[in-house]
């Protein structure tokens with residue numbers, strides 16, 4: 001279980017409160033369902049942890065690179081429900097892609113990120129349905145440069161759904177970029 | 191009025207400081223607690239002292255900040271703040287290193303080794319250089335009066351070195367985690383409030399003796415109180431928690447200003463030029479915090495001052511557009527339309543107007559607004575998305 005213990009070390013900062021709970025390896029070649037919304041082909045041996053809004057995946061440690069799937073955010077609900085500012089902005093059903101960018105910026109800010117620069121908001125499709133994508137750079141709470149990309153889908157029944165990839169700009173972002181792109185390209189809506 | 195900047199003296203301190211083991215220095219029960227003599231210009235603590243250990247910790251924090259990318263890469267802005275430091279700190283000038291960091295919210299900090307940081311959110315809230323000098327004078331006073339080491343001595347008995355490291359770095363605006371220390375940190379707040387009062391008084395003397403308008407000091411606090419009152423509920427703000435109540439500070443500074451025989455005025459053109467350069471970026475950062483009520487107070491003040499009207503009206507519109515508690519968006523539309531009458535309006539005002547009109551079902555005007563956005567900002571990196579919105583609107587109208 002070398003992978004597990006290595007992961008725990010990487011997670012140390014986050015684990016202060018949560019501890020190293022259930023982290024499982026996602027079978028790389030099997031289609032994988034997330035939150036009753038997304039179906040993806042993992043491609044790489046990601047380590048996964050379930051959250052109350054979906055799943056987060058990593059290769060080397062959540063602090064270094066991660067994919068996050070946030071699913072079924074309903075009208076009037078915040079993007080993330082745990083440990084956030086209680087006046088964190090919430091998703092509204094009449095939001096469009098530009099509004100979701102603002103919502104995501106607010107989420108990063110409430111997580112201690114700064115100097116957030118969003119770029120390249122553009123249309124996208126998932127299983128033939130209108131979706132959108134954007135990229136960003138920022139500095140996290142401890143001043144580490146981060147880079148990320150987000151794919152979003154607003155669905156009349158399933159609310160707001162996001163699939164994101166974020167990593168340290170130095171080395172890690174590029175190292176897992178192809179793996180993350182392959183996951184995002186495989187996204188289907190259930 | 192700025193004293194000549196002396197070259198940094200050779201720093202023997204660095205040599206011995208690097209030879210000090212961090213843990214050893216911090217756990218050494220060296221000097222007795224209690225008030226100390228003011229720091230003399232260029233004075234460094236004795237090698238084996240607790241104070242030297244604190245300096246070492248803050249040297250590390252300063253190095254981290256410098257490489258973090260948070261320091262605003264505008265040499266003119268950085269030099270401007272350092273010039274105010276020099277005007278106020280006289281011969282301490284070269285021993286204090288100021289950094290303007292990009293971060294929303296009102297805060298500034300001073301570490302015992304002379305490492306000072308000022309958040310962009312604080313600059314955003316200053317109406318003039320006199321108010322900024324009030325804050326800088328306050329921070330310089332912490333340094334000269336050696337408040338950090340006194341505060342540390344007051345609490346060291348109950349903490350481990352690791353906890354102390356967390357507190358010291360958090361105090362300097364370089365949070366490194368350390369949830370565990372917050373409780374212990376709270377216990378020294380009462381003690382540190384006396385230091386805040388002392389720093390306010392000494393800071394006032396520094397600014398008013400160096401040609402700044404005395405009444406700027408209480409005015410800064412009056413503005414902060416207005417912001418605090420606008421918030422629906424008192425949020426635990428790290429700045430307000432570690433400081434005496436703003437009302438008391440304003441009162442004290444008002445009395446000092448009334449009794450003062452100084453009548454300084456400064457030329458604010460350099461201040462205003464630099465603020466105009468960065469204001470939009472800093473307001474954008476502030477918007478992401480989501481504290482709309484406080485932000486509106488800041489924007490109302492800017493509006494009254496008449497500086498950067500296009501930027502100010504745009505962000506007033508944005509606050510009203512984004513605030514979910516504002517149901518009627520007519521005011522937001524009006525603010526954006528007003529913003530668009532000024533030359534300094536950001537192109538995004540067209541986009542925001544389009545989004546609002548789209549939501550209101552005014553499809554033709556929404557389309558015009560989006561098209562105006564692309565006309566004004568042809569290279570916009572969200573062009574594909576806006577063209578997609580326009581296409582959708584065409585099918586509706």
Ligand SMILES: [Zn+2]
Pocket residue numbers: 328332386389
């Ligand atoms: Zn203070």
